[in-house]
Amino acid sequence: MSAARKDHKVLFTPGPTEVAPEILREMARPVIGHRGAEMQEVIRDLVPRLRLLFGTRAGDIFLTACSATGLWEAALRNCVARRALVPVCGAFSERFYEVALACGLEADPLHVEWGKAVPPQAVADMLATGRYDAVALVHNETATGVTNPLSEIAEVVRRQGDVALLVDAVSSLGGIPVECVVRFGDPAKEILRDAEAFGADLIALSTKTSSSLSRAVLGSVAEQVFRKAAPAVVLYRTAREGAG
Numbered sequence: 001m002s003a004a005r006k007d008h009k010v011l012f013t014p015g016p017t018e019v020a021p022e023i024l025r026e027m028a029r030p031v032i033g034h035r036g037a038e039m040q041e042v043i044r045d046l047v048p049r050l051r052l053l054f055g056t057r058a059g060d061i062f063l064t065a066c067s068a069t070g071l072w073e074a075a076l077r078n079c080v081a082r083r084a085l086v087p088v089c090g091a092f093s094e095r096f097y098e099v100a101l102a103c104g105l106e107a108d109p110l111h112v113e114w115g116k117a118v119p120p121q122a123v124a125d126m127l128a129t130g131r132y133d134a135v136a137l138v139h140n141e142t143a144t145g146v147t148n149p150l151s152e153i154a155e156v157v158r159r160q161g162d163v164a165l166l167v168d169a170v171s172s173l174g175g176i177p178v179e180c181v182v183r184f185g186d187p188a189k190e191i192l193r194d195a196e197a198f199g200a201d202l203i204a205l206s207t208k209t210s211s212s213l214s215r216a217v218l219g220s221v222a223e224q225v226f227r228k229a230a231p232a233v234v235l236y237r238t239a240r241e242g243a244g
């Protein structure tokens, strides 16, 4: 590779981003045919690794060469039959909404003050009207740097039933690897359900049972998870319990 240009300025923006020299080197190689065996090999190699990045074992991965805006259009045109709800909390989510209108779709914005995250309850309230069959959400609003609470919003959408959730993860995927979720209900059941949904290989729990009497009567969450979990379970005993 030729020496770096003298006027090269290192980019620290969310996008366009600084491109590593090894990627630039790869991109300088001659193109390959997009219908040939060589391309099939590239896709075979890519898909399992993208599954890891997307956190899905079985979900289909579709590769396209278009911009994110093109995928907004594809997602909206294919998934919205009645009306889309688009939480708008910055420049990109505003454009997502405008693209829905430009596609000739019925859509409503859910305006949120720029710099603030989309409240899941506001989405739930709008969905309760029964008017929508899709929610188009920008996970990380690059314009303001605000990350929306995707798992809580996904939970709200899932509860509504037949509503698609179209997520723009342009500036979040790969950069926000861990989703923190809050669940309500039976703790052991919720942990087991999430572990299965994520395809977890290991569940780490701390035991914090307050007294041996309540543990005898109710059983501990850790014990229930330990007995029923498919993946390996690691239990950490808290200092308090160890002392008790």
Ligand SMILES: Cc1ncc(COP(=O)(O)O)c(C=O)c1O
Pocket (backbone or CB within 6 Å): 015, 066, 067, 068, 069, 070, 092, 138, 140, 141, 142, 143, 168, 169, 170, 171
């Ligand atoms: C969150 C988000 N969505 C969509 C886009 C638009 O991407 P593209 O220019 O590839 O259409 C961007 C671009 O920075 C973005 O940050």
